Amino acid sequence: MTVEAETTWGHELPREVDVVVIGAGQAGLSAAHHLRRRGFEPYRGFVVLDADETPGGAWAHRSPSLRMATVHGFHDLPDSALPAPDPDAPAREVVPVWFAAYEAEHALPVVRPVRVRAVRSLPDGRLQVETDRGDWTARALVNATGTWTRPFLPHYPGHFAGRQLHYADYRGPEEFAGQKVLVVGGGASAIQVLSELGPVAETVWATRRPPVYRDGPFTPEAGRAAVALVEQRVREGLPVRSVVSVTGLGPSVAYRRAEELGVLNRRPMFDRLTEHGAVWDGTEEHLDAIVWATGFRPEITHLAPLGLRGPGGGIRMEGTRAAADPRIHLVGYGPSASTVGANRAGRTAVNDIVELLGPTAQGRGEPRSSNAGAVQLTA
Incomplete structure (x- = not known):
């Protein structure tokens, strides 16, 4: 054509x-x-x-x-x-x-x-x-x-019948008012969602690894070190990691708001999904929605x-x-x-x-x- x-x-x-x-x-x-x-x-x-x-x-x-x-x-x-x-x-x-x-x-x-x-x-x-x-x-x-x-959605055992969406499709907290929402992910996107949902919904936060917190501003030296780690992977032909994944969570406006709301209570990843929620250590917890902030x-x-x-x-x-x-x-x-x-x-x-x-x-x-x-x- x-x-x-x-x-x-x-x-x-x-x-x-x-x-x-x-x-x-x-x-x-x-x-x-x-x-x-x-x-x-x-x-x-x-x-x-x-x-x-x-x-x-x-x-x-x-x-x-x-x-x-x-x-x-x-x-x-x-x-x-x-x-x-x-x-x-x-x-x-x-x-x-x-x-x-x-x-x-x-x-x-x-x-x-x-x-x-x-x-x-x-x-x-x-x-x-x-x-x-x-x-x-x-x-x-x-x-x-x-x-x-190309939003990434990880696979976990089981099936959840409630609403699931990736951060790419998240449009704000209003539609989750009064619900119990699981936010999955340890980066800046997850922190944004938690800071917005905190005032209107009950939140549960889960990540694969404990988040890395960074005190104070992000210095040029820290930035160069983070970029070097990612560069090493691409020089070796390995799958890409984001720069943000190695910089840690800094004291952003969203982070401070989430901290003030008391919603930064991280849990490890669940064992499996169920029709009505997710299971941690054999105990099922009911959920209304899951937001996958998984990059x-x-x-x-x-x-x-x-x-x-x-x-x-x-x-x-x-x-x-x-x-x-x-x-x-x-x-x-x-x-x-x-x-x-x-x-x-x-x-x-x-x-x-x-x-x-x-x-x-x-x-x-x-x-x-x-x-x-x-x-x-x-x-």
């Missing part, structure tokens, strides 16, 4: 580029910014394919109850600071507005909505990016698809045709580059799966791509300052 969309140049959208970026969240926008900065021309030299209909990445899908004051952490985009928001404003409204302004201000060539189905290697050395809106070919690829679309996995299924996964189950990485294929860069993955890490990863990936492609890149040259902007594809 060929889609003819008009850019602001008034020409058919180019389908052969030097670099395709998949995803327009923080990592993808960072990569796009640095591609423009290094002289890749929008649409002709590179393009950003985004699955969503509007800007914002995963932030646009977060719970309406997540306020800017309770966001776990955030970092500015390259050359653009987030304007001081109202602390009570929903993050799902504030961040997408900022991302949209960033795309426009930097004239980034974001094309949406485009869902990438597969990436394959062509005989001539280029990459074929297959989408629901036709194909693009590229000489290098930056994958910035994040994790939000996410990287969305990289479309890269499967490239055969990047190693025997360890993960993709072995050298910086942001897939060790098995220097054309492929993963940003917002592993050690860069945080807002500050995503910015650095975008710059690193583009530096490597410039070195890989060299002066033969077709879209290099002075970027146009006013003729690029997001393209909305229509059926």
Whole structure:
């Protein structure tokens, strides 16, 4: 299928580029910014394919109850600071507005909505990016698809007949008023849910391991140490752990609220589920609902045709580059799966791509300052 969309140049959208970026969240926008900065021309030299209909990445899908004051952490985009928001404003409204302004201000060539189905290697050395809106070919690829679309639900024995949902589908505490809710997970998402449910519901909190609490602010040294632990895993080709999983729980607004409410009474994981609840040490406890705040996995299924996964189950990485294929860069993955890490990863990936492609890149040259902007594809 060929889609003819008009850019602001008034020409058919180019389908052969030097670099395709998949995803327009923080990592993808960072990569796009640095591609423009290094002289890749929008649409002709590179393009950003985004699955969503509007800007914002995963932030646009977060719970309406997540306020800017309770966001776990955030970092500015390259050359653009987030304007001081109202602390009570929903993050799902504030961040997408900022991302949209960033795309426009930097004239980034974001094309949406485009869902990438597969990436394959062509005989001539280029990459074929297959989408629901036709194909693009590229000489290098930056994958910035994040994790939000792959929520992880662990398997436990038994069956619970009540309501179960992953944190990705959580929309606030109101619908759980007066209920008894089990919150599963030891990260920032679980703390957010507990802090919101505490005033309206009876909560039970369960994690596989005792949570690691961190006193005081998160220092740059601690951040580097956490990133190093995650980097070691991806260098060895092991399944990715999130940076947050090794940083511990810090004194956030949500954490302090949950502590004040007395809902941070962690239990070990239950033995099994039952129709009406869960069993700990042979005793069944009735539940009305379970919220699984059990994290996410990287969305990289479309890269499967490239055969990047190693025997360890993960993709072995050298910086942001897939060790098995220097054309492929993963940003917002592993050690860069945080807002500050995503910015650095975008710059690193583009530096490597410039070195890989060299002066033969077709879209290099002075970027146009006013003729690029997001393209909305229509059926």
